[in-house]
Amino acid sequence: MDHAPHLPDPLDGLLGRADELRALRRGLARERLVTLTGTAGIGKTRLALAAAATAAGSPAGGPGARAVRLVDLDGLLDADLLACTLSRALGLPDRPGISELASLGLGLAAGPVLLVLDGCERLAGRGAATVxxxxxxxxxxxxxxxxxxxxxxxxxxxxxxxxxxxGAATALLALRARRQGTPLPLRGSGRSDALPLCHLLDRNPLAIGLAAVQLGELSPRRLMAEIARPSGLLALQGRTAGGEAEPARNRSLRASAEWSHDLCTESEQLLWARLSVVPAGFDRAEAHRTCADELLPGHRLDTAWEGLLDGSVLLADTVGRGRYRLPALLRAYGREQLRRLAAGRHGDGSAESLRSHY
Ligand SMILES: Nc1ncnc2c1ncn2[C@@H]1O[C@H](COP(=O)(O)OP(=O)(O)OP(=O)(O)O)[C@@H](O)[C@H]1O
Ligand SMILES: [Mg+2]
Structure with a gap:
């Protein structure tokens, strides 16, 4: 296997993430299997590409030198096809008489290799044996x-x-707004609005990139008002700087949230929708009090809770141990699902009426 990296080349530099990149490099130097997880659009692929580019840049024959291969698993529909998908993506020859998996193993055993598998959520645990x-x-x-x-x-x-x-969040907002070719409305009051806007977007780089697209038309303050409307956050869409090189879900926040929703069980989807009207900083006991009923009995709620945690839908809250929250984007998506569930029933769709009915 040659050392040519075959890595996509992101248009922008990596903003911030110095500590995370260091932790990733350290992990890769010590561990055989490192997993980078995080919620929708938080920048996992972008960071993994940066780590892979450094690994690919190590001088051949020197310490740390290894061939780097990136395989995008977004299109993998059946986790049982992982070995076959990898062999194809890596261009390995068929070896008649031995299994796909053994053949893949032989292909990857030829020397030091860093294999980046992007999109592991599609495996939902079933690729573990292959790995x-x-x-x-x-x-x-x-x-x-x-x-x-x-x-x-x-x-x-x-x-x-x-x-x-x-700092990285506001720098990304400014950079992407500039890239749109629109005058940067981040002077005067616009500048002081940039940080609250980034906070409203959970300092999520995908959300920031898509919000920047709107800054040609709207001031940061006006955009914040739009985002605060029901489904306003989910409506953010456009082309991010990576264009065609990025997955289609990066073109809208609704599509990015939908990607997680599609991978959830029905109970996880129901719990997600119900938790979306519980104020952030809840714990599991509170989830039981507010979300359990005959449709979602306690034992199913517990399994769904674990599933949402595993899928980076539910995140540990930074304020208080054992407390959790939904990221802003997924909270907005959950509320939309709750309104959909409520359609035709009583209530005006407000958080208050939804909370009292669900
Ligand atoms: N540190 C960063 N500096 C500059 N751009 C970034 C950074 N992190 C992410 N981005 C950009 O934000 C967008 C979303 O990032 P990315 O696709 O890496 O998210 P992700 O976590 O892999 O999303 P998904 O969960 O859908 O796979 C992309 O346009 C990416 O280039
Ligand atoms: Mg990704």
């Missing part, structure tokens, strides 16, 4: 698994990616 086999069969293989959900192996080293730091 385990490859790590056993290929002593010089390291895997960086990237996705909203971890692979599901006991020894995986998980790094959870959180929001951008404040």
């Amino acid at each position: 385990q086999y490859l790590l056993g069969a290929c002593p010089e293989l390291n895997i960086l698994a990237v996705g909203r959900r971890a692979v599901g192996l006991a020894h995986e080293h998980e790094i959870v990616l959180g929001p951008l730091a404040e």
